[in-house]
Amino acid sequence: MGETNFFPFLILTMKKILEKHIQRDVLHYLKLKKIYCFKLNNAGIYKKSTGSYIPSGIIGLPDIAAFIGGQVVFFEIKTARGVQSDGQKEFEKECKKNGIFYKVIRSLEEIMDYV
Numbered sequence: 001m002g003e004t005n006f007f008p009f010l011i012l013t014m015k016k017i018l019e020k021h022i023q024r025d026v027l028h029y030l031k032l033k034k035i036y037c038f039k040l041n042n043a044g045i046y047k048k049s050t051g052s053y054i055p056s057g058i059i060g061l062p063d064i065a066a067f068i069g070g071q072v073v074f075f076e077i078k079t080a081r082g083v084q085s086d087g088q089k090e091f092e093k094e095c096k097k098n099g100i101f102y103k104v105i106r107s108l109e110e111i112m113d114y115v
Helices: 019-032 088-095 108-114
Strands: 037-039 043-047 053-055 064-068 071-077 101-105
Touching: 019 037, 019 064, 019 071, 019 108, 043 088, 071 088, 088 101
Parallel strands: 071 101
Antiparallel strands: 037 064, 043 053, 064 071
8 A cells, every 4th residue: 555645646665657647646636726827739640540640739848838927937847767859959959949848747746836
């Protein structure tokens, strides 16, 4: 049995933590803080015949957008060992060039330190 943190939605166990778990917890936390946020769905269209995805949106689009302090901010969710794709690095570069906040988040604690 795992240990329960003070957030009912975050259960710490010995299981492998996936990006989708971090993403879920970050979205839940932001909503608890009454921050308008949403997941950016940018998955391609799966082509069964080739077993690959056809891009359907902006390459490198981050996982989460939020409105904080009158600005839009972007969060890319990664596990402790996760690595940004070239498209994600390019999107981050464009954000920073244009004064838009972008941060890679690897745990719920990181978002709690920021917000």
